[in-house]
Amino acid sequence: MxxxxxxxxxxxxxxxxxxxxxxxxxxxxxxxxxxxxxxxxxxQSGCGKTTFLRLVVGLExxxxxxxxxxxxxxxGPDLERGVVFQDHRLLPWLTVEKNVGLGLKNAGKGEARRKVQEHIELVGLKGYEKHYPHQLSGGMSQRAAIARALVNRPQILMxxxxxxxxxxxxxxxxxxxxxxxxxxxxxxxxxxxxxxxxxxxxxxxxxxxxxxxxxxxxxxxxxxxxxxxxxxxxxxxxxxxxxxxxxxxxxxxxxxxx
Ligand SMILES: Nc1ncnc2c1ncn2[C@@H]1O[C@H](COP(=O)(O)OP(=O)(O)O)[C@@H](O)[C@H]1O
Ligand SMILES: [Mg+2]
Known part of the structure; x- marks a missing residue:
């Protein structure tokens, strides 16, 4: 089984x-x-790794x-599978908490705030909630991208x-x-x-x-x-x-x- x-x-x-x-x-x-x-x-580059991930995520x-x-x-894509790309694709005009919140689906307002905060803390970005992407280092941006991908509690993170x-x-x-x-x-x-x-x-x-x-x-x-x-x-x-x-x-x- x-x-x-x-x-x-x-x-x-x-x-x-x-x-x-x-x-x-x-x-x-x-x-x-x-x-x-x-x-x-x-x-090796070009062997189909990204294609494989895209298929498993359901983007293709x-x-x-x-x-x-x-x-x-x-x-198709669903909440069971989250994805983080090499270029973090944070939206430059949104703060960390807004970027993380973008990934969130099907949550009420209070619950959304709590979940976003919980995941910002999980990736070690507490205190940076109001920062914009250009104020973050590369590592911090990737942390934010990971938080955004995890915020819906996927079973699988790609x-x-x-x-x-x-x-x-x-x-x-x-x-x-x-x-x-x-x-x-x-x-x-x-x-x-x-x-x-x-x-x-x-x-x-x-x-x-x-x-x-x-x-x-x-x-x-x-x-x-x-x-x-x-x-x-x-x-x-x-x-x-x-x-x-x-x-x-x-x-x-x-x-x-x-
Ligand atoms: N949308 C597409 N249309 C046509 N060819 C594509 C497309 N996406 C990827 N390819 C080709 O498929 C091959 C594998 O690409 P990719 O999965 O990105 O490789 P990797 O991530 O291992 O570097 C490459 O030769 C690439 O040019
Ligand atoms: Mg690739």
Missing amino acids: EKLGTLKVNSLSKGFGPKGQGLKVLDDVNLTVEPGEFISIVG SDYQGEILLDGKRLN LDEPLGALDALTRMYMHQELERIWRQEGITMIMVTHDMDEAIFLSDRVVIMSSRPGTIKKIMPVKLARPRDRASIEFARIKEELLEEFHLHTETPFAYSI
């Missing part, structure tokens, strides 16, 4: 162009995501195969290279924050990234996609205790394994001598 909140993708294929017969972008993608799992998707309905949440076929535009230190700090939010909320997260450290630090499983057309090449479980130590040998070993999938070997493969 499947657990409640299970996402199942069966034989998913997608083409662009006339009648979807032109460029084939995804070919026979199969993936089951357990509720509460953290999944990363890595693969023209595809072959099935995308099921609790056995039910998706039918993140498309959410931290790609941030500097390395801010990104590492955001990894801890994302992990905290993920643990605290028990939400399923599916994140596209090109940063292998990010994928290993955060994920229960890393999905490796190959290109043209995009298929799942391998799924790599990451069984390290959390919070993870980027400087550990186990971490480096998994990274090595992951890079090998892209034929990117380090010069001296695993020459750690103590």
Whole structure:
């Protein structure tokens, strides 16, 4: 029996162009995501990662195969799936609280205020409610975008290279924050990234996609205790394994001598 909140993708294929017969972008993608799992998707630029997320979010309905949440076929975007894009897409003329509130659906006024506040606090932006996007750093903007995506309590949060535009230190700090939010909320997260450290630090499983057309090449479980130590040998070993999938070997493969 499947657990409640299970996402199942069966034989998913997608083409662009006339009648979807032109460029084939995804070919026979199969993936089951357990509720509460953290999944990363890595693969070369153009291999169909964003297309995959858009299909699962429900922004695109023209595809072959099935995308099921609790056995039910998706039918357009709904409140069960939130999404965060790389460019946060906050509206510059609205404050943080108004931007977060924009995502909110079906809430009365008092309830809306409470939910918005709760999620601003969840992402660590308390005190910045009245700030405008231009008054925020990149990391803060992404926090606001995450709050906006979470405010409807989706079962699944999809993140498309959410931290790609941030500097390395801010990104590492955001990894801890994302992990905290993920643990605290028990939400399923599916994140596209090109940063292998990010994928290993955060994920229960890393999905490796190959290109043209995009298929799942391998799924790599990451069984390290959390919070993870980027400087550990186990971490480096998994990274090595992951890079090998892209034929990117380090010069001296695993020459750690103590
Ligand atoms: N709306 C579209 N119409 C035609 N081609 C598209 C469209 N969206 C994406 N593509 C093409 O599909 C391929 C995969 O794109 P995308 O999913 O954005 O890749 P990724 O996110 O892995 O970089 C690319 O070759 C891209 O040009
Ligand atoms: Mg993309």
